[in-house]
Amino acid sequence: MNFIDLNQYDYALPPELIRKQGVEPRDSARLFVYDTRTDTVILDIFRNIADYLPEQSFLVLNDTRVLPVRLWLSKETGGKIEVFVLMNQWDEGRDIPVLVDRKIHIGQRLRFPNGDCFEVTGQQEAIFSVRLESTTNLPLRDLLDRFGETPVPHYLEGDQTIPEEVLRERYQTIFAQSGASVAAPTAGLHLTDEVFAAFAKKEIVSGTVTLDVGRGTFAPLTEQNFLSKTLHTERFAVSHSVANLLNSAKLEHHPIIAVGTTALRTLESVCHAGKFSAYSGTTNLFIFPPHHFGGAEILITNFHLPKTSLMLLVDAFLRDKGAKRNLIDLYRVAIENQFAFYSFGDSMLIL
Secondary structure, eight states: OOOOOOGGOOOOOOOOGGGGOOSSSGGEEEEEEEETTTEEEEEGGGGGGGGGGGGGGGEEEEOOOEOOOEEEEOOOOOEEEEEEEGGGGGOOOOEEEEEEOOOOOOOEEEOOSOOOOEEEEEETTTEEEEEEOOSSOOOHHHHHHHBBBOOGGGGGGTTTTTTOOOOOTSSOOOOOEEESSOOOOOHHHHHHHHHHHHHHTTTTTEEEEEEEEOOGGOOOOOHHHHHHHHEEEEEEOHHHHHHHHHHHHHHOOEEEEESHHHHHHHHHHHHTEEEEEEEEEEEEEEOOOSOOOSSOSEEEEEETTTHHHHHHHHHHHHHTTOOOHHHHHHHHHHTTTTOOBBBTTTEEEEE
16 A cells, blocks of 8 residues: 655644643634635634534534643652553553553562552553552542642643643643543643633534543554554543434534544544444544545644644545645644644634
8 A cells, every 4th residue: 555655744843832831711822714615714813713613513522531640659779760650541450551761570569659559560562560559548540639740741841830730720621521531632622611602602512522542642653554544542432412413413414523633533433324323442543644534524623743643634634625735734824823833732723
């Protein structure tokens, strides 16, 4: 098969366009609107996004919750070790998958400040498994709440301007409910109660799906990804009630709007022959051009890291809509107009 040249998805970004913390209020982020029907670009503010959306649209939100999964634990020798808990891959009652920043061995204990510890029980490639040995009977989630740090992306690490208590609230959508993500579905970070009120005036309703974002979202693409047409596996769930609402929207020709690439990937995973199904399980779906989208007609997204699966998905969406410009063309316009990129960056609306 012909592999996509990832150099087509590379671009130079001035460092000052990587925003290190979210704007306040959230909906004061800038909005880059691209109408594929007219090849028109409009530059606006996110709080005005309802002005561009069709009445009676159906908005799909990913309500996953980011957990404070980065820990600093003590080795038996007294040294500190960084442990990244892969909560998005963990099933209760089983050993816990983790990543660590240095060499460890099976049988080693990594201690929490309160005396509880992880015992290393196994290793599969770069991922270790650990078992929680608790003298306090605190569940793992409680230990993370007490001792964990929010797992911000690497380009935000070391930024001491955001206290942990602020980051836990800010690197989270206002509608986050369930799930166990290690990164935020960032397209939803701009939404506020005021924006939802504006949606209501246009009879735009919403439904939630859950996809737990994993570190694989940011993993480099390989030849094997294209050969197998698969990516990292992520857990997701679409309820019967939301599947029914999506099918009603399709039947009544109400546009479906995906808020973010995770919501769009979820929709594509459960939409077959134009019909949505309820599902709870995993997806490894890799979407790249060409791809026909059955799950959504409109996409709200952020500006993504170069050469990533997220860029390929958004570009596939543009091409499927017959856009005259590709994603890099639009990114150049955004950069020329000083839009902020990445997790705390500005927003793009593709109509």
